Amino acid sequence: MFETALSFNDIIFLLKGAGVTLLVTFWAMAGGTLMGVVFGTIRATAPRWVGWPLAFVLDIFRSVPLLIQLILANAFQAIAGLQMSAFVVSCVVLALYTSSYCSEIVRGGIDAVPVTTRRAARSLGMTWGQDMREIVFPLALRVMLPSWIGLTLGVMKDTALITWLGIIELLRSSQIIVTRIQEPLFVLSIAGLIYFLMSFPISRLGRHLEKKWQDL
Amino acid sequence: MIEIEHVHKSFGSLKVLDDVSLTVNTGEVLSIIGGSGSGKSTLLMCINGLEPIQGGRILIDGTEVHAKGTDLNALRRNIGIVFQQWNAFPHLTVLENVTLALRKVLKKSRSEAEDIAVKQLKHVGLGDKLTTYPGKLSGGQQQRMAIARALAMSPRYMLFDEVTSALDPQLVGEVLDTMRLLAEEGMTMIVVTHEMQFAREVSDRVAFFNQGKMEEIGPPEQIFDAPHSDNTKKFLANVR
Ligand SMILES: Nc1ncnc2c1ncn2[C@@H]1O[C@H](COP(=O)(O)OP(=O)(O)OP(=O)(O)O)[C@@H](O)[C@H]1O
Ligand SMILES: [Mg+2]
Numbered sequence: 433m434f435e436t437a438l439s440f441n442d443i444i445f446l447l448k449g450a451g452v453t454l455l456v457t458f459w460a461m462a463g464g465t466l467m468g469v470v471f472g473t474i475r476a477t478a479p480r481w482v483g484w485p486l487a488f489v490l491d492i493f494r495s496v497p498l499l500i501q502l503i504l505a506n507a508f509q510a511i512a513g514l515q516m517s518a519f520v521v522s523c524v525v526l527a528l529y530t531s532s533y534c535s536e537i538v539r540g541g542i543d544a545v546p547v548t549t550r551r552a553a554r555s556l557g558m559t560w561g562q563d564m565r566e567i568v569f570p571l572a573l574r575v576m577l578p579s580w581i582g583l584t585l586g587v588m589k590d591t592a593l594i595t596w597l598g599i600i601e602l603l604r605s606s607q608i609i610v611t612r613i614q615e616p617l618f619v620l621s622i623a624g625l626i627y628f629l630m631s632f633p634i635s636r637l638g639r640h641l642e643k644k645w646q647d648l
Numbered sequence: 649m650i651e652i653e654h655v656h657k658s659f660g661s662l663k664v665l666d667d668v669s670l671t672v673n674t675g676e677v678l679s680i681i682g683g684s685g686s687g688k689s690t691l692l693m694c695i696n697g698l699e700p701i702q703g704g705r706i707l708i709d710g711t712e713v714h715a716k717g718t719d720l721n722a723l724r725r726n727i728g729i730v731f732q733q734w735n736a737f738p739h740l741t742v743l744e745n746v747t748l749a750l751r752k753v754l755k756k757s758r759s760e761a762e763d764i765a766v767k768q769l770k771h772v773g774l775g776d777k778l779t780t781y782p783g784k785l786s787g788g789q790q791q792r793m794a795i796a797r798a799l800a801m802s803p804r805y806m807l808f809d810e811v812t813s814a815l816d817p818q819l820v821g822e823v824l825d826t827m828r829l830l831a832e833e834g835m836t837m838i839v840v841t842h843e844m845q846f847a848r849e850v851s852d853r854v855a856f857f858n859q860g861k862m863e864e865i866g867p868p869e870q871i872f873d874a875p876h877s878d879n880t881k882k883f884l885a886n887v888r
Contacts, residue, residue, distance in 0.1 A: 546734040547734075548731045548732075548733065548734035549734045549735070549737065549738075551693075551698055551729075551731070552729075552731065552734070552735050552736075552737075552794070554698060555696055555698065555728070555729045555798075556724065556725070556748075556749035556801060557721045557722065557724045557725040557801065558748075558752060558753055562753070566737075566748060567737055571737075571738065571739055574739070645739075
């Protein structure tokens, strides 16, 4: 018979860690998507002297390893006396990191809308804003969705790095239990299963929407 | 009346319209013919202010299109345009394609907009496609939908940019018939086309463009049967 020292309390502990992972992922995606839409729209529509410096800054967020960004940001906010909690720092850094990827996705989505379709909208007397709202974003959304879902799943896994700021998320909580009960394979399998259960609905939703939009 | 006076237009160093002047009177159908890259599409784009110009001016009923204070969105409501392709808003049904601008631009109520849209869609023979998405329409049906969508705004002018050249041959006729109907109803139209037979039948005047210049303009009989310019002759010899 299979026996384990994993207690009910340990499961609760793991689920709490999963809750932290979900919460950080949520804020990172919410903030990152919001900023990504703004940055991506600027990059796709503004003149080059605006878009280029922005692209440069976003490139920094994309190319410096997330771990370095987290540790530096945490150190700088302490030096600056901002008194942000590690949780807030994590959310902010992850949101900026996410926004740099998201802005590329948004820019690609906007660029994929045929110029003529946009001209058709403007030629009917629609304003730039109406064109963006009614035509460009809805069409771009269909192009962006698969990459955005991929980004979400990636960010969820990247949140494991915030443990370096002392936050106990899912991966860290499973490590703590492993250290105590010495059953790494079993505990990590459970942690993996929880990651999967959190990701699965998101990718399913993505596939559902893709299918729904496909035959338009 | 559309008055085009000494218009110059360049993309960077590429000169696309070179001192183009012409007038389209109310009720007139003007066809524009000419080789690829001669600036025909660009001219249409300049007429409703989708493209800036570098010299000259364009007046629509006396309003200068490229003047600073001109409300382009208001001006464009009077000028319908249909392109060669990519006209449809693919995420909206045929009915929604037509009602969108009626509601957002002309601020009509949903039911009012739908009444107008249904009437226009029936007019172009799409009365049974209201809830269909454009992706499920044939190319010819998509073009007719685009025409209905433009007409729903009650424009005073219609611009057509090679609206049949991306279509399978058997679909060309239905779209040309719709345009012919429109011409008979007295719509003022500028039609960029490669359909010489159509241009001859429907137009009051035909203009031939060559490398950014308007080479020749006149009644269809002149352009097609006795062109004054050698370039017109050469062009027509090649397309026939
Ligand atoms: N947005 C643009 N940027 C740069 N060059 C352009 C742009 N649009 C058109 N051109 C160039 O301007 C010239 C005229 O183009 P235009 O589309 O007006 O020609 P056309 O007479 O409509 O040709 P066609 O019969 O092939 O449609 C071409 O050389 C084209 O490459
Ligand atoms: Mg053209």
